Amino acid sequence: MTIDAIEGTTLSVYAFIVRSDEPVGVRDVTRGAELSSTSVAHRHLQKLETLGLIEKNNYGYYTLRKKTSIEGHMWVGKNLVPRLMIYSYFFMGAFAAEISMILASLVITSVVIDMRFLFLMGITFVGVCLFLIEGVMLQRKLSPKRVKQNQVDVA
Numbered sequence: 526m527t528i529d530a531i532e533g534t535t536l537s538v539y540a541f542i543v544r545s546d547e548p549v550g551v552r553d554v555t556r557g558a559e560l561s562s563t564s565v566a567h568r569h570l571q572k573l574e575t576l577g578l579i580e581k582n583n584y585g586y587y588t589l590r591k592k593t594s595i596e597g598h599m600w601v602g603k604n605l606v607p608r609l610m611i612y613s614y615f616f617m618g619a620f621a622a623e624i625s626m627i628l629a630s631l632v633i634t635s636v637v638i639d640m641r642f643l644f645l646m647g648i649t650f651v652g653v654c655l656f657l658i659e660g661v662m663l664q665r666k667l668s669p670k671r672v673k674q675n676q677v678d679v680a
Contacts, residue, residue, distance in 0.1 A: 531576070531595060533666070534560065536605075538569040540667055542579055544603045548586035597663065605667060610660035616652040623649060 531539060541557045542549060549557070554566040570587055573579045580590045598605050623646045630636040 531573075531578075534558070534565070535569045535572050536595065537667055538566065539573055539578060540605045542573070542587060542589055543592060543600075543605070545589075548582060548584075548588045550586050554587070598667075607660045607663035607667075609656045609663060613653055613656035613660050616649055616656060620646070620649045620653055 538554055538558045538560075541554060545553075545557070551563045551566050551570065554560065554570060555563050558566065558569075560566045560569075570579065570581075574581060574587070578590055578593060579587045581587055592600060594600075595605060597609075598607055599611060600606075623642075626636070626642075627638055627646075630638045
């Protein structure tokens with residue numbers, strides 16, 4: 526098994542351990558990564574231990590052994606962020622600069638905005654939207670599954 530094989534629930538467990546400030550047990554991982562059972566947590570912990578990313582201490586708790594790069598993601602402190610989110614932030618900055626240029630053109634009469642600039646601004650906005658949507662979708666895959674509580678109690 527290679528480090529490239531980390532995805533899905535195993536990646537979620539790994540990210541939980543990286544964020545933890547202290548050693549974690551199987552039950553901690555089950556709750557923290559919102560897994561269905563301790564046996565599921567144990568299986569993913571064994572995968573990570575086999576890869577050499579975590580280690581088990583004498584008390585049965587797991588600690589981070591090394592933080593590795595994950596394809597398509599970046600570590601920002603203890604948080605794993607999809608690269609697409611970083612790209613969307615870049616385009617957000619460019620879009621904000623373009624909006625400030627338009628606002629400046631309203632105040633400074635010598636600055637003229639033509640249709641080509643507005644077209645490029647539209648492309649920048651589409652870039653922001655695409656990278657942000659894709660980044661959020663990747664982030665949701667990494668986050669523990671949230672159980673929707675839309676059930677109505679029948680009395």
